[in-house]
Amino acid sequence: MPQTSAAETSAVAEGDTTFEIAVSTRNISKNFGDVEALNDLSLEFPLGQLTSLLGPSGCGKTTLLKIIAGLLEPTSGEVEVNGQKVTGPGPDRAFVFQDFALLPWASVIRNVAFGLELRGVARSEREAVAESYIKQVGLAGFEHAYPHELSGGMRQRVGLARALAVDAEVLLMDEPFSAVDEQTRRKFQEDLLGLVQDQKKTFIFVTHSIEEAVYVSDQVAILLPRPSRVSEIIRPSSFRGKGVDNIRRDSEYLDIVDEIWASLRRYVE
Amino acid sequence: MMNRSLTLKILSAVILFGAWEIAGHIPVSFAFPTFLESMGALMRMIGDGTMLDAYAETLRPLAVGIAISAFLGIAIGIWVGLSRFFDWLFSPIFIVMQAAPLAALIPLLVLAYGIGLTSKVLVVCIMAMPVIVLNTAGAVRNTPDSIKEMGRSYLATDLDVILKIIIPAASPVIFAGLRLGISAGFIGAILAELKITPTGVGDIITYSRSIADYPSMYAAIFSIILLAVLFLNLLERIEAVLFKGNQRGYASD
Numbered sequence: 001m002p003q004t005s006a007a008e009t010s011a012v013a014e015g016d017t018t019f020e021i022a023v024s025t026r027n028i029s030k031n032f033g034d035v036e037a038l039n040d041l042s043l044e045f046p047l048g049q050l051t052s053l054l055g056p057s058g059c060g061k062t063t064l065l066k067i068i069a070g071l072l073e074p075t076s077g078e079v080e081v082n083g084q085k086v087t088g089p090g091p092d093r094a095f096v097f098q099d100f101a102l103l104p105w106a107s108v109i110r111n112v113a114f115g116l117e118l119r120g121v122a123r124s125e126r127e128a129v130a131e132s133y134i135k136q137v138g139l140a141g142f143e144h145a146y147p148h149e150l151s152g153g154m155r156q157r158v159g160l161a162r163a164l165a166v167d168a169e170v171l172l173m174d175e176p177f178s179a180v181d182e183q184t185r186r187k188f189q190e191d192l193l194g195l196v197q198d199q200k201k202t203f204i205f206v207t208h209s210i211e212e213a214v215y216v217s218d219q220v221a222i223l224l225p226r227p228s229r230v231s232e233i234i235r236p237s238s239f240r241g242k243g244v245d246n247i248r249r250d251s252e253y254l255d256i257v258d259e260i261w262a263s264l265r266r267y268v269e
Numbered sequence: 270m271m272n273r274s275l276t277l278k279i280l281s282a283v284i285l286f287g288a289w290e291i292a293g294h295i296p297v298s299f300a301f302p303t304f305l306e307s308m309g310a311l312m313r314m315i316g317d318g319t320m321l322d323a324y325a326e327t328l329r330p331l332a333v334g335i336a337i338s339a340f341l342g343i344a345i346g347i348w349v350g351l352s353r354f355f356d357w358l359f360s361p362i363f364i365v366m367q368a369a370p371l372a373a374l375i376p377l378l379v380l381a382y383g384i385g386l387t388s389k390v391l392v393v394c395i396m397a398m399p400v401i402v403l404n405t406a407g408a409v410r411n412t413p414d415s416i417k418e419m420g421r422s423y424l425a426t427d428l429d430v431i432l433k434i435i436i437p438a439a440s441p442v443i444f445a446g447l448r449l450g451i452s453a454g455f456i457g458a459i460l461a462e463l464k465i466t467p468t469g470v471g472d473i474i475t476y477s478r479s480i481a482d483y484p485s486m487y488a489a490i491f492s493i494i495l496l497a498v499l500f501l502n503l504l505e506r507i508e509a510v511l512f513k514g515n516q517r518g519y520a521s522d
Contacts, residue, residue: 089421095422101413103438162423
């Protein structure tokens with residue numbers, strides 16, 4: 001027992017400075033015409049952890065996520081994923097969309113398998129993979145339902161299963177829980193913590209909810225607008241291991257939420 | 270559910286034909302036969318082969334014209350919807366085609382292409398194609414960005430995006446355009462036979478009117494409407510088989 005705890009402390013002490021970096025963005029600028037969405041933004045995302053991009057609307061957090069996804073090209077600067085420069089969408093990244101982005105004419109199983117279908121995986125194989133992820137996100141029995149027959153929360157579970165099914169190392173989540181109801185969102189947040197632990201993937205999570213960011217993240221990057229920049233990186237440390245039920249009344253959790261709100265409040269009219 | 274819809278269909282047919290029968294008995298016009306007289310004429314013409322010969326003639330420009338309009342119309346529509354350049358190039362042509370008073374332009378077509386099959390096929394196409402092209406283009410243009418983006422983020426090629434996302438997403442509106450276009454094509458086929466050379470069903474209509482055989486005239490008109498309705502129903506079945514998830518039921522269900 002003492003040995004294990006000693007090993008843990010040393011990992012943490014060391015970790016503060018030298019995490020293995022899965023994704024890094026360097027000097028990213030992005031202009032839409034005359035509008036400057038991002039200006040010289042650099043940020044690193046540690047491997048196997050969840051990093052939130054938090055900020056008021058218009059701070060460019062979704063733009064940054066789409067640049068990492070390869071869906072948008074930065075005006076200048078570059079993104080590296082596992083040491084490889086990003087030039088477009090790649091098999092190492094999977095995206096979860098705010099509005100789910102499901103194909104309404106396709107059944108749940110086809111939607112979940114869609115990423116594999118596009119990669120040319122044979123039908124029986126991809127459906128087997130899809131089925132196991134459908135089960136994992138708790139939608140067993142709905143394989144042949146269509147999206148319009150599902151609730152908002154169930155639809156996002158389909159979106160999540162689709163992202164997991166392609167087995168990418170990096171999961172990019174663009175306000176994934178903002179279109180589902182409050183209770184479902186809480187359940188999602190708890191499930192996400194489990195997912196980060198089980199999957200050993202790197203999660204990049206865009207949200208506008210301070211509580212959500214602090215609750216789910218290993219690292220919260222606070223982005224401020226005009227000009228867009230990373231104002232602060234916060235690493236909650238003490239409550240991560242305390243179990244999902246205790247986080248929301250942990251004093252560090254509450255302090256961080258207050259602190260973030262104090263720094264963001266003047267950007268919100 | 271199915272039974273209820275079938276019952277409603279039969280009921281509405283009974284009401285319509287009943288009203289027709291009564292209107293024929295009043296009569297609203299000397300030139301308006303009753304429903305039963307018209308059906309009698311229809312049976313007679315089916316029996317003696319007149320109808321068969323007439324449709325052999327009429328269906329040729331109709332089938333060729335509709336096939337061209339559907340395939341070319343959808344293809345051009347997708348193209349127009351995808352590219353600003355092709356939109357600029359083609360859209361005005363089809364907007365003009367749709368707005369043009371076709372009956373008045375038929376003499377021009379005859380002048381250019383004669384009185385044969387070509388002119389008649391063209392009339393069908395001019396009637397059917399614009400709405401198919403314009404609907405398809407509009408639907409393609411309005412594919413939600415988020416599912417296109419989803420496709421790209423999951424490594425879809427441009428062709429994948431067109432075949433697996435844009436076309437299925439546009440399919441309900443494409444089929445709506447096909448329905449409108451094909452019914453316009455039926456009108457075009459009869460118009461061609463009335464205005465260019467009286468052949469087929471158009472000939473029955475013209476000839477029986479000229480000898481005041483109104484039941485036969487209305488029987489011919491009835492038969493072409495019936496054919497159009499059956500064909501549109503078939504199209505609906507095809508859509509239901511091809512794009513099952515597009516059936517969302519009704520807002521009030």
